[in-house]
Amino acid sequence: MEPQTQSKKSNRVLILDYGSQYTHLITRRIRSLSVFSLCINGTSSLNSITELNPHVIILSGGPHSVHADGAPCFPYGFIEYVEKERIHVLGICYGLQLLVQKLGGVVKIGEKHEYGRMDIEVNKNNDKGLFGNKEIGDKQIVWMSHGDEAVKLPQGFEVVARSNQGAVAAIENRERRFYGLQYHPEVTHSVEGMDTLRHFLFDICGVTADWNMEDVLEEEIKVVKAMVGPEDHVICALSGGVDSTVAATLVHKAIGDRLHCVFVDNGLLRYKEQERVMATFESDLHLPVTCIDATEEFLSKLKGVTEPEMKRKIIGKEFINIFDIFAHDLEKKVGKKPTYLVQGTLYPDVIESCPPPGSGRTHSHTIKSHHNVGGLPKDMKLKLIEPLKLLFKDEVRALGRIMNIPVAFLNRHPFPGPGLAVRIPGDVTAGNSLDILRQVDEIFIQSIKDAGIYDEIWQAFAVFLPVKTVGVQGDQRTHSHAVALRAVTSQDGMTADWYYFDFKFLDDVSRKICNSVRGVNRVLLDITSKPPSTIEWE
Ligand SMILES: Nc1ncnc2c1ncn2[C@@H]1O[C@H](COP(=O)(O)OP(=O)(O)OP(=O)(O)O)[C@@H](O)[C@H]1O
Ligand SMILES: O=c1[nH]c(=O)c2[nH+]cn([C@@H]3O[C@H](COP(=O)(O)O)[C@@H](O)[C@H]3O)c2[nH]1
Ligand SMILES: NC(=O)CC[C@H](N)C(=O)O
Numbered sequence: 001m002e003p004q005t006q007s008k009k010s011n012r013v014l015i016l017d018y019g020s021q022y023t024h025l026i027t028r029r030i031r032s033l034s035v036f037s038l039c040i041n042g043t044s045s046l047n048s049i050t051e052l053n054p055h056v057i058i059l060s061g062g063p064h065s066v067h068a069d070g071a072p073c074f075p076y077g078f079i080e081y082v083e084k085e086r087i088h089v090l091g092i093c094y095g096l097q098l099l100v101q102k103l104g105g106v107v108k109i110g111e112k113h114e115y116g117r118m119d120i121e122v123n124k125n126n127d128k129g130l131f132g133n134k135e136i137g138d139k140q141i142v143w144m145s146h147g148d149e150a151v152k153l154p155q156g157f158e159v160v161a162r163s164n165q166g167a168v169a170a171i172e173n174r175e176r177r178f179y180g181l182q183y184h185p186e187v188t189h190s191v192e193g194m195d196t197l198r199h200f201l202f203d204i205c206g207v208t209a210d211w212n213m214e215d216v217l218e219e220e221i222k223v224v225k226a227m228v229g230p231e232d233h234v235i236c237a238l239s240g241g242v243d244s245t246v247a248a249t250l251v252h253k254a255i256g257d258r259l260h261c262v263f264v265d266n267g268l269l270r271y272k273e274q275e276r277v278m279a280t281f282e283s284d285l286h287l288p289v290t291c292i293d294a295t296e297e298f299l300s301k302l303k304g305v306t307e308p309e310m311k312r313k314i315i316g317k318e319f320i321n322i323f324d325i326f327a328h329d330l331e332k333k334v335g336k337k338p339t340y341l342v343q344g345t346l347y348p349d350v351i352e353s354c355p356p357p358g359s360g361r362t363h364s365h366t367i368k369s370h371h372n373v374g375g376l377p378k379d380m381k382l383k384l385i386e387p388l389k390l391l392f393k394d395e396v397r398a399l400g401r402i403m404n405i406p407v408a409f410l411n412r413h414p415f416p417g418p419g420l421a422v423r424i425p426g427d428v429t430a431g432n433s434l435d436i437l438r439q440v441d442e443i444f445i446q447s448i449k450d451a452g453i454y455d456e457i458w459q460a461f462a463v464f465l466p467v468k469t470v471g472v473q474g475d476q477r478t479h480s481h482a483v484a485l486r487a488v489t490s491q492d493g494m495t496a497d498w499y500y501f502d503f504k505f506l507d508d509v510s511r512k513i514c515n516s517v518r519g520v521n522r523v524l525l526d527i528t529s530k531p532p533s534t535i536e537w538e
């Protein structure tokens, strides 16, 4: 995959993913140092690695043992390639073990496993070494998560730090530019982990910190201009959310009026969403948008469907049907069929929908098909332009700020394309579930705004439960629905913690909901983080 986001060759850090739950964190940490990094499947071909022209390669951790059958590994010829190109390689955890084993050392199942916080001690240092900025004897707290252990190093390697249990914690062969950390420097529990990563990238590898959102914007505009022919027309799926708005604004800068935006009311939107979104586009963003009401199309296809992945696939396919119809109508107007579809797909959508094969975390497990990635039909005719495909949400917001998109707009909570369908477990069309959910959600979100805590929360919403419970309202017995409230904090949606409301707030909201929404007599609070849950209920 040649990334749509380009970067200067000399500064690209490529991460080969072996399935650690922390792989995406390495990418984020490195980008936070203003260095471009991206991550591909650790078993990718040599060709896909070389064409990315990396300056530094990081081998991630992973759940496998290097001895296991089918343990994932870099491709044949990888070692020769990195040595010839003088590329620095850092193995983290499984990555360290892989380097040791493949270069002629020995990895064994450790006598004692090391999980969680541990002390390590630096026992060698050198300017061009991992702990060149530390004193010998320095101790630091790190985060370990491994059962295997390097017991014999390949020739030319030395141990530069050990754990307090005596296990190898860091190794290097400076001459051949191979380095390894048995712990996870990317995790905040590794107190000096960032310091070590910084030293490795800047002092050892000579990378410079020159990746910034201004460059990304400029490069993305160039890429779009190069992709789209001078006469071509492009359509953009605009949802009123942050991602598609930033994507549309960017593409608009590249091709101007040949961009045609379409907003689909799929019948799964929130309270007054259609009116609100259309008004914002006109007044604040000045982007011309066509609104298509496809409520009937979506809801009729979802009728009676209860399986979550099936619901997502139906929605993904229906979106594309509507875009095709829009493209067809546009052809009549502008005389040329649009060939491209712009979507505001983000990096996490891709990671969660398309797990890298061979990675244990996601080994053949699609967590859920995001409607705009895994939910797309195979035979779609429009080609995709996804300028944000390699960015995380906070990076997209930064890009939006550069393009002067109003901050209040950029800080909107995300809202998934499949909308309320993933907040009503089971059949979306049963009873008046959509109507009830809209009212409950509106009360909850408005209360959050009134309390001045909207910006502290990554995402908040209500969930309709297809469960009826007994209540007593106005001295009468009721048999009505329960609803759940969910609010989470997060940096990128990949992991999340539930938000701690104060009790008075919850008490007020619960009272308001039961008093004003007919058909609800019980309010629950979702207190699960991600993992083990996901943010949405389906
Ligand atoms: N109702 C809709 N009409 C048209 N396109 C949509 C709609 N909902 C989603 N999409 C498309 O699917 C993409 C992914 O949706 P997603 O919700 O992840 O992004 P977003 O809506 O742009 O931003 P946010 O995450 O802030 O809601 C959008 O960027 C957009 O291209
Ligand atoms: O556009 C989208 N299409 C989808 O199919 C989709 N599924 C989840 N989400 C959003 O992604 C983030 C992570 O959600 P989960 O923890 O539920 O996977 C949260 O912000 C979700 O709202 C989606 N966005
Ligand atoms: N976190 C990891 O990378 C673990 C590597 C290997 N599975 C071990 O247990 O040693």
Ligand SMILES: [Mg+2]
Pocket (backbone or CB within 6 Å): 239, 241, 242, 414, 415, 416, 417
């Ligand atoms: Mg959205």
